Amino acid sequence: MQSEEEQCKKRWKGLRDSYKRIKRSQLLASGSGAPSHSWIMYKHPEAQSVMKVMLKVKAPVSFPHHQRTQRHHHTKTILHCLAQGHEKKLSKSLTIFWNLLLKALKILVLRFVLKKKNWTLHFQTLVSKIKESGIPKNVANEIEAKVSALVFYEIENHLNNMDKRTNSLRARCLTGMADIHEYVNLVLDAVQDVEFKLIRRKQDLEDDSLVFHPMMAHQIFGESESIFGYKGLCVRILYTAGPLHIYIGIEYDSRVDELSGGDIKADVVVRPIAEKLPDGCFFVNMDEFLKTLDKADKFQPFGEKITEQSVTDEDGQEHFFELYHCDYKVPAFLKFFSRLQTFILRFVDAASYIDVDDPQWSFFVCYEKYKNDNGDYQSATTGYTTSYEYYAYPQHIRPRISQLLGLPPFQKLGIGTKFIETVYKHYLPIINVLDMAVEDPSGDFQRLRNYIDARLCMGLKSFGSDVIKKGFNKEMVHEARETYKLNPRQCRRVYEILRLYYTNIYDKNDYHAYRLDVKRRLNAIYYKHINDIKKMEKAKVDKEWLRARLPTPSQRMEQLHEEYEKVENAYKQIVEKLCD
Template sequence: MEDAITARLKKLVSNSNEALEFRLIRDLDDLNSKEAVFKPEMTYQVFGDREIIFGYGELNVQLFYSAGCLETYLGMTYKEKVNEKCDGVEADEVLTKIATKLAPNVHYSLSNFTNSLSKDETFIPYGELKHSFSVNDQGAKRQFVVYKADMNYKGFKEYHQRVQTFLLWYIDAALFIDLDDDQWQYFNLFEKYTTPMGTTRYATVGFATVYRYYAYPQHIRPRIAQFLILPPFRRMGLGTHLLQTIYREYIGREEVKDITVESPSEVFQRLRNYVDALNCSMLPSFEPENLRQGFSDKMIIEARDHLKINKKQARIVYEILRLRATNVANPEEYQAYRIDVKKRLNIPFKRKQNEELKIERALKNVNKGTYTKENGLPSDEQRKEILQQEYEFLEEEYKMVVKRLEYAVDL
């Protein structure tokens, strides 16, 4: 049995995902409203792989932001704290660990933070308005805007330093970008709302960063590096609007070769697939009768020329739209679709197999027939099983996109 001291210390271990809470403060009521609270999806980038905080009982860590310009408050409360003299161990320096990741000028006094909320009264998004739209949220009409900015706008650097801190809690292996590199462009999404007093305010919703890579000989290849919609604003279709705004910014430019994405998460890839499929469905080569004939050069050309989609992504879009056009109740039609997708999935294995055969022949010549085949490739039966699993996962992903396409509206 564990002794009383060990049992007590175990009670002073907190899950950092549960202990940390965020709020976007629009008015003083949000400081106490449970509805204003949202949680991180991960905290390992601050508190380590185990995502725990030691030394406090009933710990609550508060990271509040003013809704518009993101003035920041950091504080914590607890009922009990480990005593170094009595227990022989120290409590974790919680605020210090978080503060090193935040932008300068954090408020540690709640009263100072509440005083700073008045800055939102005059806050206007930085940059150039690129898109304005409204959504129906449970019967209420809400207005949103997307602004494109860069570091030439006075005050924008300080704003971005604050908004990028959300990446730590929602993007795996997040890194802050080099703000002095002028090839970065920034797309910021806000809710435009009216206060009870009738004044217009802007609240931060999310953002994306795009890097303009050089492409030989005189082209650029914009790459979406970061893309985040904050939790209180998800499942409203806002990510689609933000991504379409980015596309519209670059699609019409002759110097743009294609638009790519850096290490997309599953969630973002699903969004990208949906938006690209929605856009490609309006191209002649992606009409249902053409889809059933297989992936074609015409699809590659149209997706590239009209939408700046590269060949790899165009193939994925083709598979999604062909599934949509396939009568899965028809055995022959459905089988033709599955075979077509599996052929594409099997290409890396075939390539690896050919490489192994080349090595095998070369070694046989060197060793004059004494070479024994030992490679890491799965057997044909194992490969069929792996291929089926890959296909089943992919089809489920595609079905989610297809289902969403049925309810799509023009943006």
């Protein structure tokens, strides 16, 4: 049995030429109407055959249900009239039948215009049916004229609509291009348009010298760190200096909503900020916020004071700092710390909030002690650090410094150095502390830690200038761990820094020996892979996958040189600081 597509290809080939015959067809159509009785008698067998086929063929889904029922009924009527020779009844049934067929054709044409799927098959089917029916030429021409007129009308109508949509789209694009410059100016830098202040008194609200901006905003406003849709935007995030109660306010001259007539919406600003804050810990009403400022003089530092330090800044102003170790069991402190750690997302890359309910956390907070306008002492929060106490077999703990932040107004005053020294001072007397580490340190933090550890180890016997050039040894690891709780990896790093400190880089042999020592450590992993390959060769194990991952000897030499230069440059910065 031939497929529907093959049958359709054999039929309906005349429509492509119908447009040329429209005028002639319309003239012929006016000369004759319904088929004559003689045609019925003459073409009776063929006509009956065509209508029997139509009766068997399932009506297309383009026919509505009631039209499919009518088509089936009138097909039976036409067959009956052909058999009995009823000319009048046959003429009426044929008229109804062709009207139904034209309605179906209209739907098919619309499908062709909108979907363009298998449209030629439908036309071929109709043409074939007309040809096989054996009707007179003038009747076929009349049908063809009606079909052609309908087809070209629908196509022309669709093309006109397409032109209208295209022109409308073009006009909108031109309008958009004209406005794009204005809209581009509404894409704002969230780092520059968000302002922070630490408020100690009401007069600070108007003091622009206290303003500081976040270092990053991607965790709040997305990777682009931008805010869209405002002119003259200013986002103000205010903290009371001591208890850190928060106010969020937004000011702007105009929004894109008004400029675009509501077609374009400005970004929501307060909600993404509020979502990163603990529930209910911020104000949007200034009067309510100022009420908390009136009570700020009653704020007292949490925890137990460990140490204190006096620092003079570049302007000659003296600051007095106190560091406290805080207890997680105090509910008031946990609420305070939830507000304090909101700074971390703006000033430490890839940082996240910690679970304050975990008892393994240890908190260290720094406050500045200052005199208010009445001459009374108050405390302002200046930064914090945290450590997590990991278990170490069999009965030890291994504290790991997790976060360290000095608020921007108090940076470059030695608070970071004091924090690390304070953490060391806190854990050194604890017998079951094995050693200490840092969790995923940033480059700046690692440099600070290296400087502090190198400065501490300079006083140890095993790191003396007469011993250190003999090479790294276990005595260094033991003494650094027992004295300052340094882990072996950090101990090796300190050794390399101090050896560079004692090395005469202008002495060829001395400098060459140092370079070789550092490069042996950098190359250790590469040689381990080489040894693994040799072991696999002896065991007759496939080693090609491992060899493919290794660079060639010449490539490795280049990589090693780059790695060493990077390490030495970082060490030189610390050595220069040790020499000051």
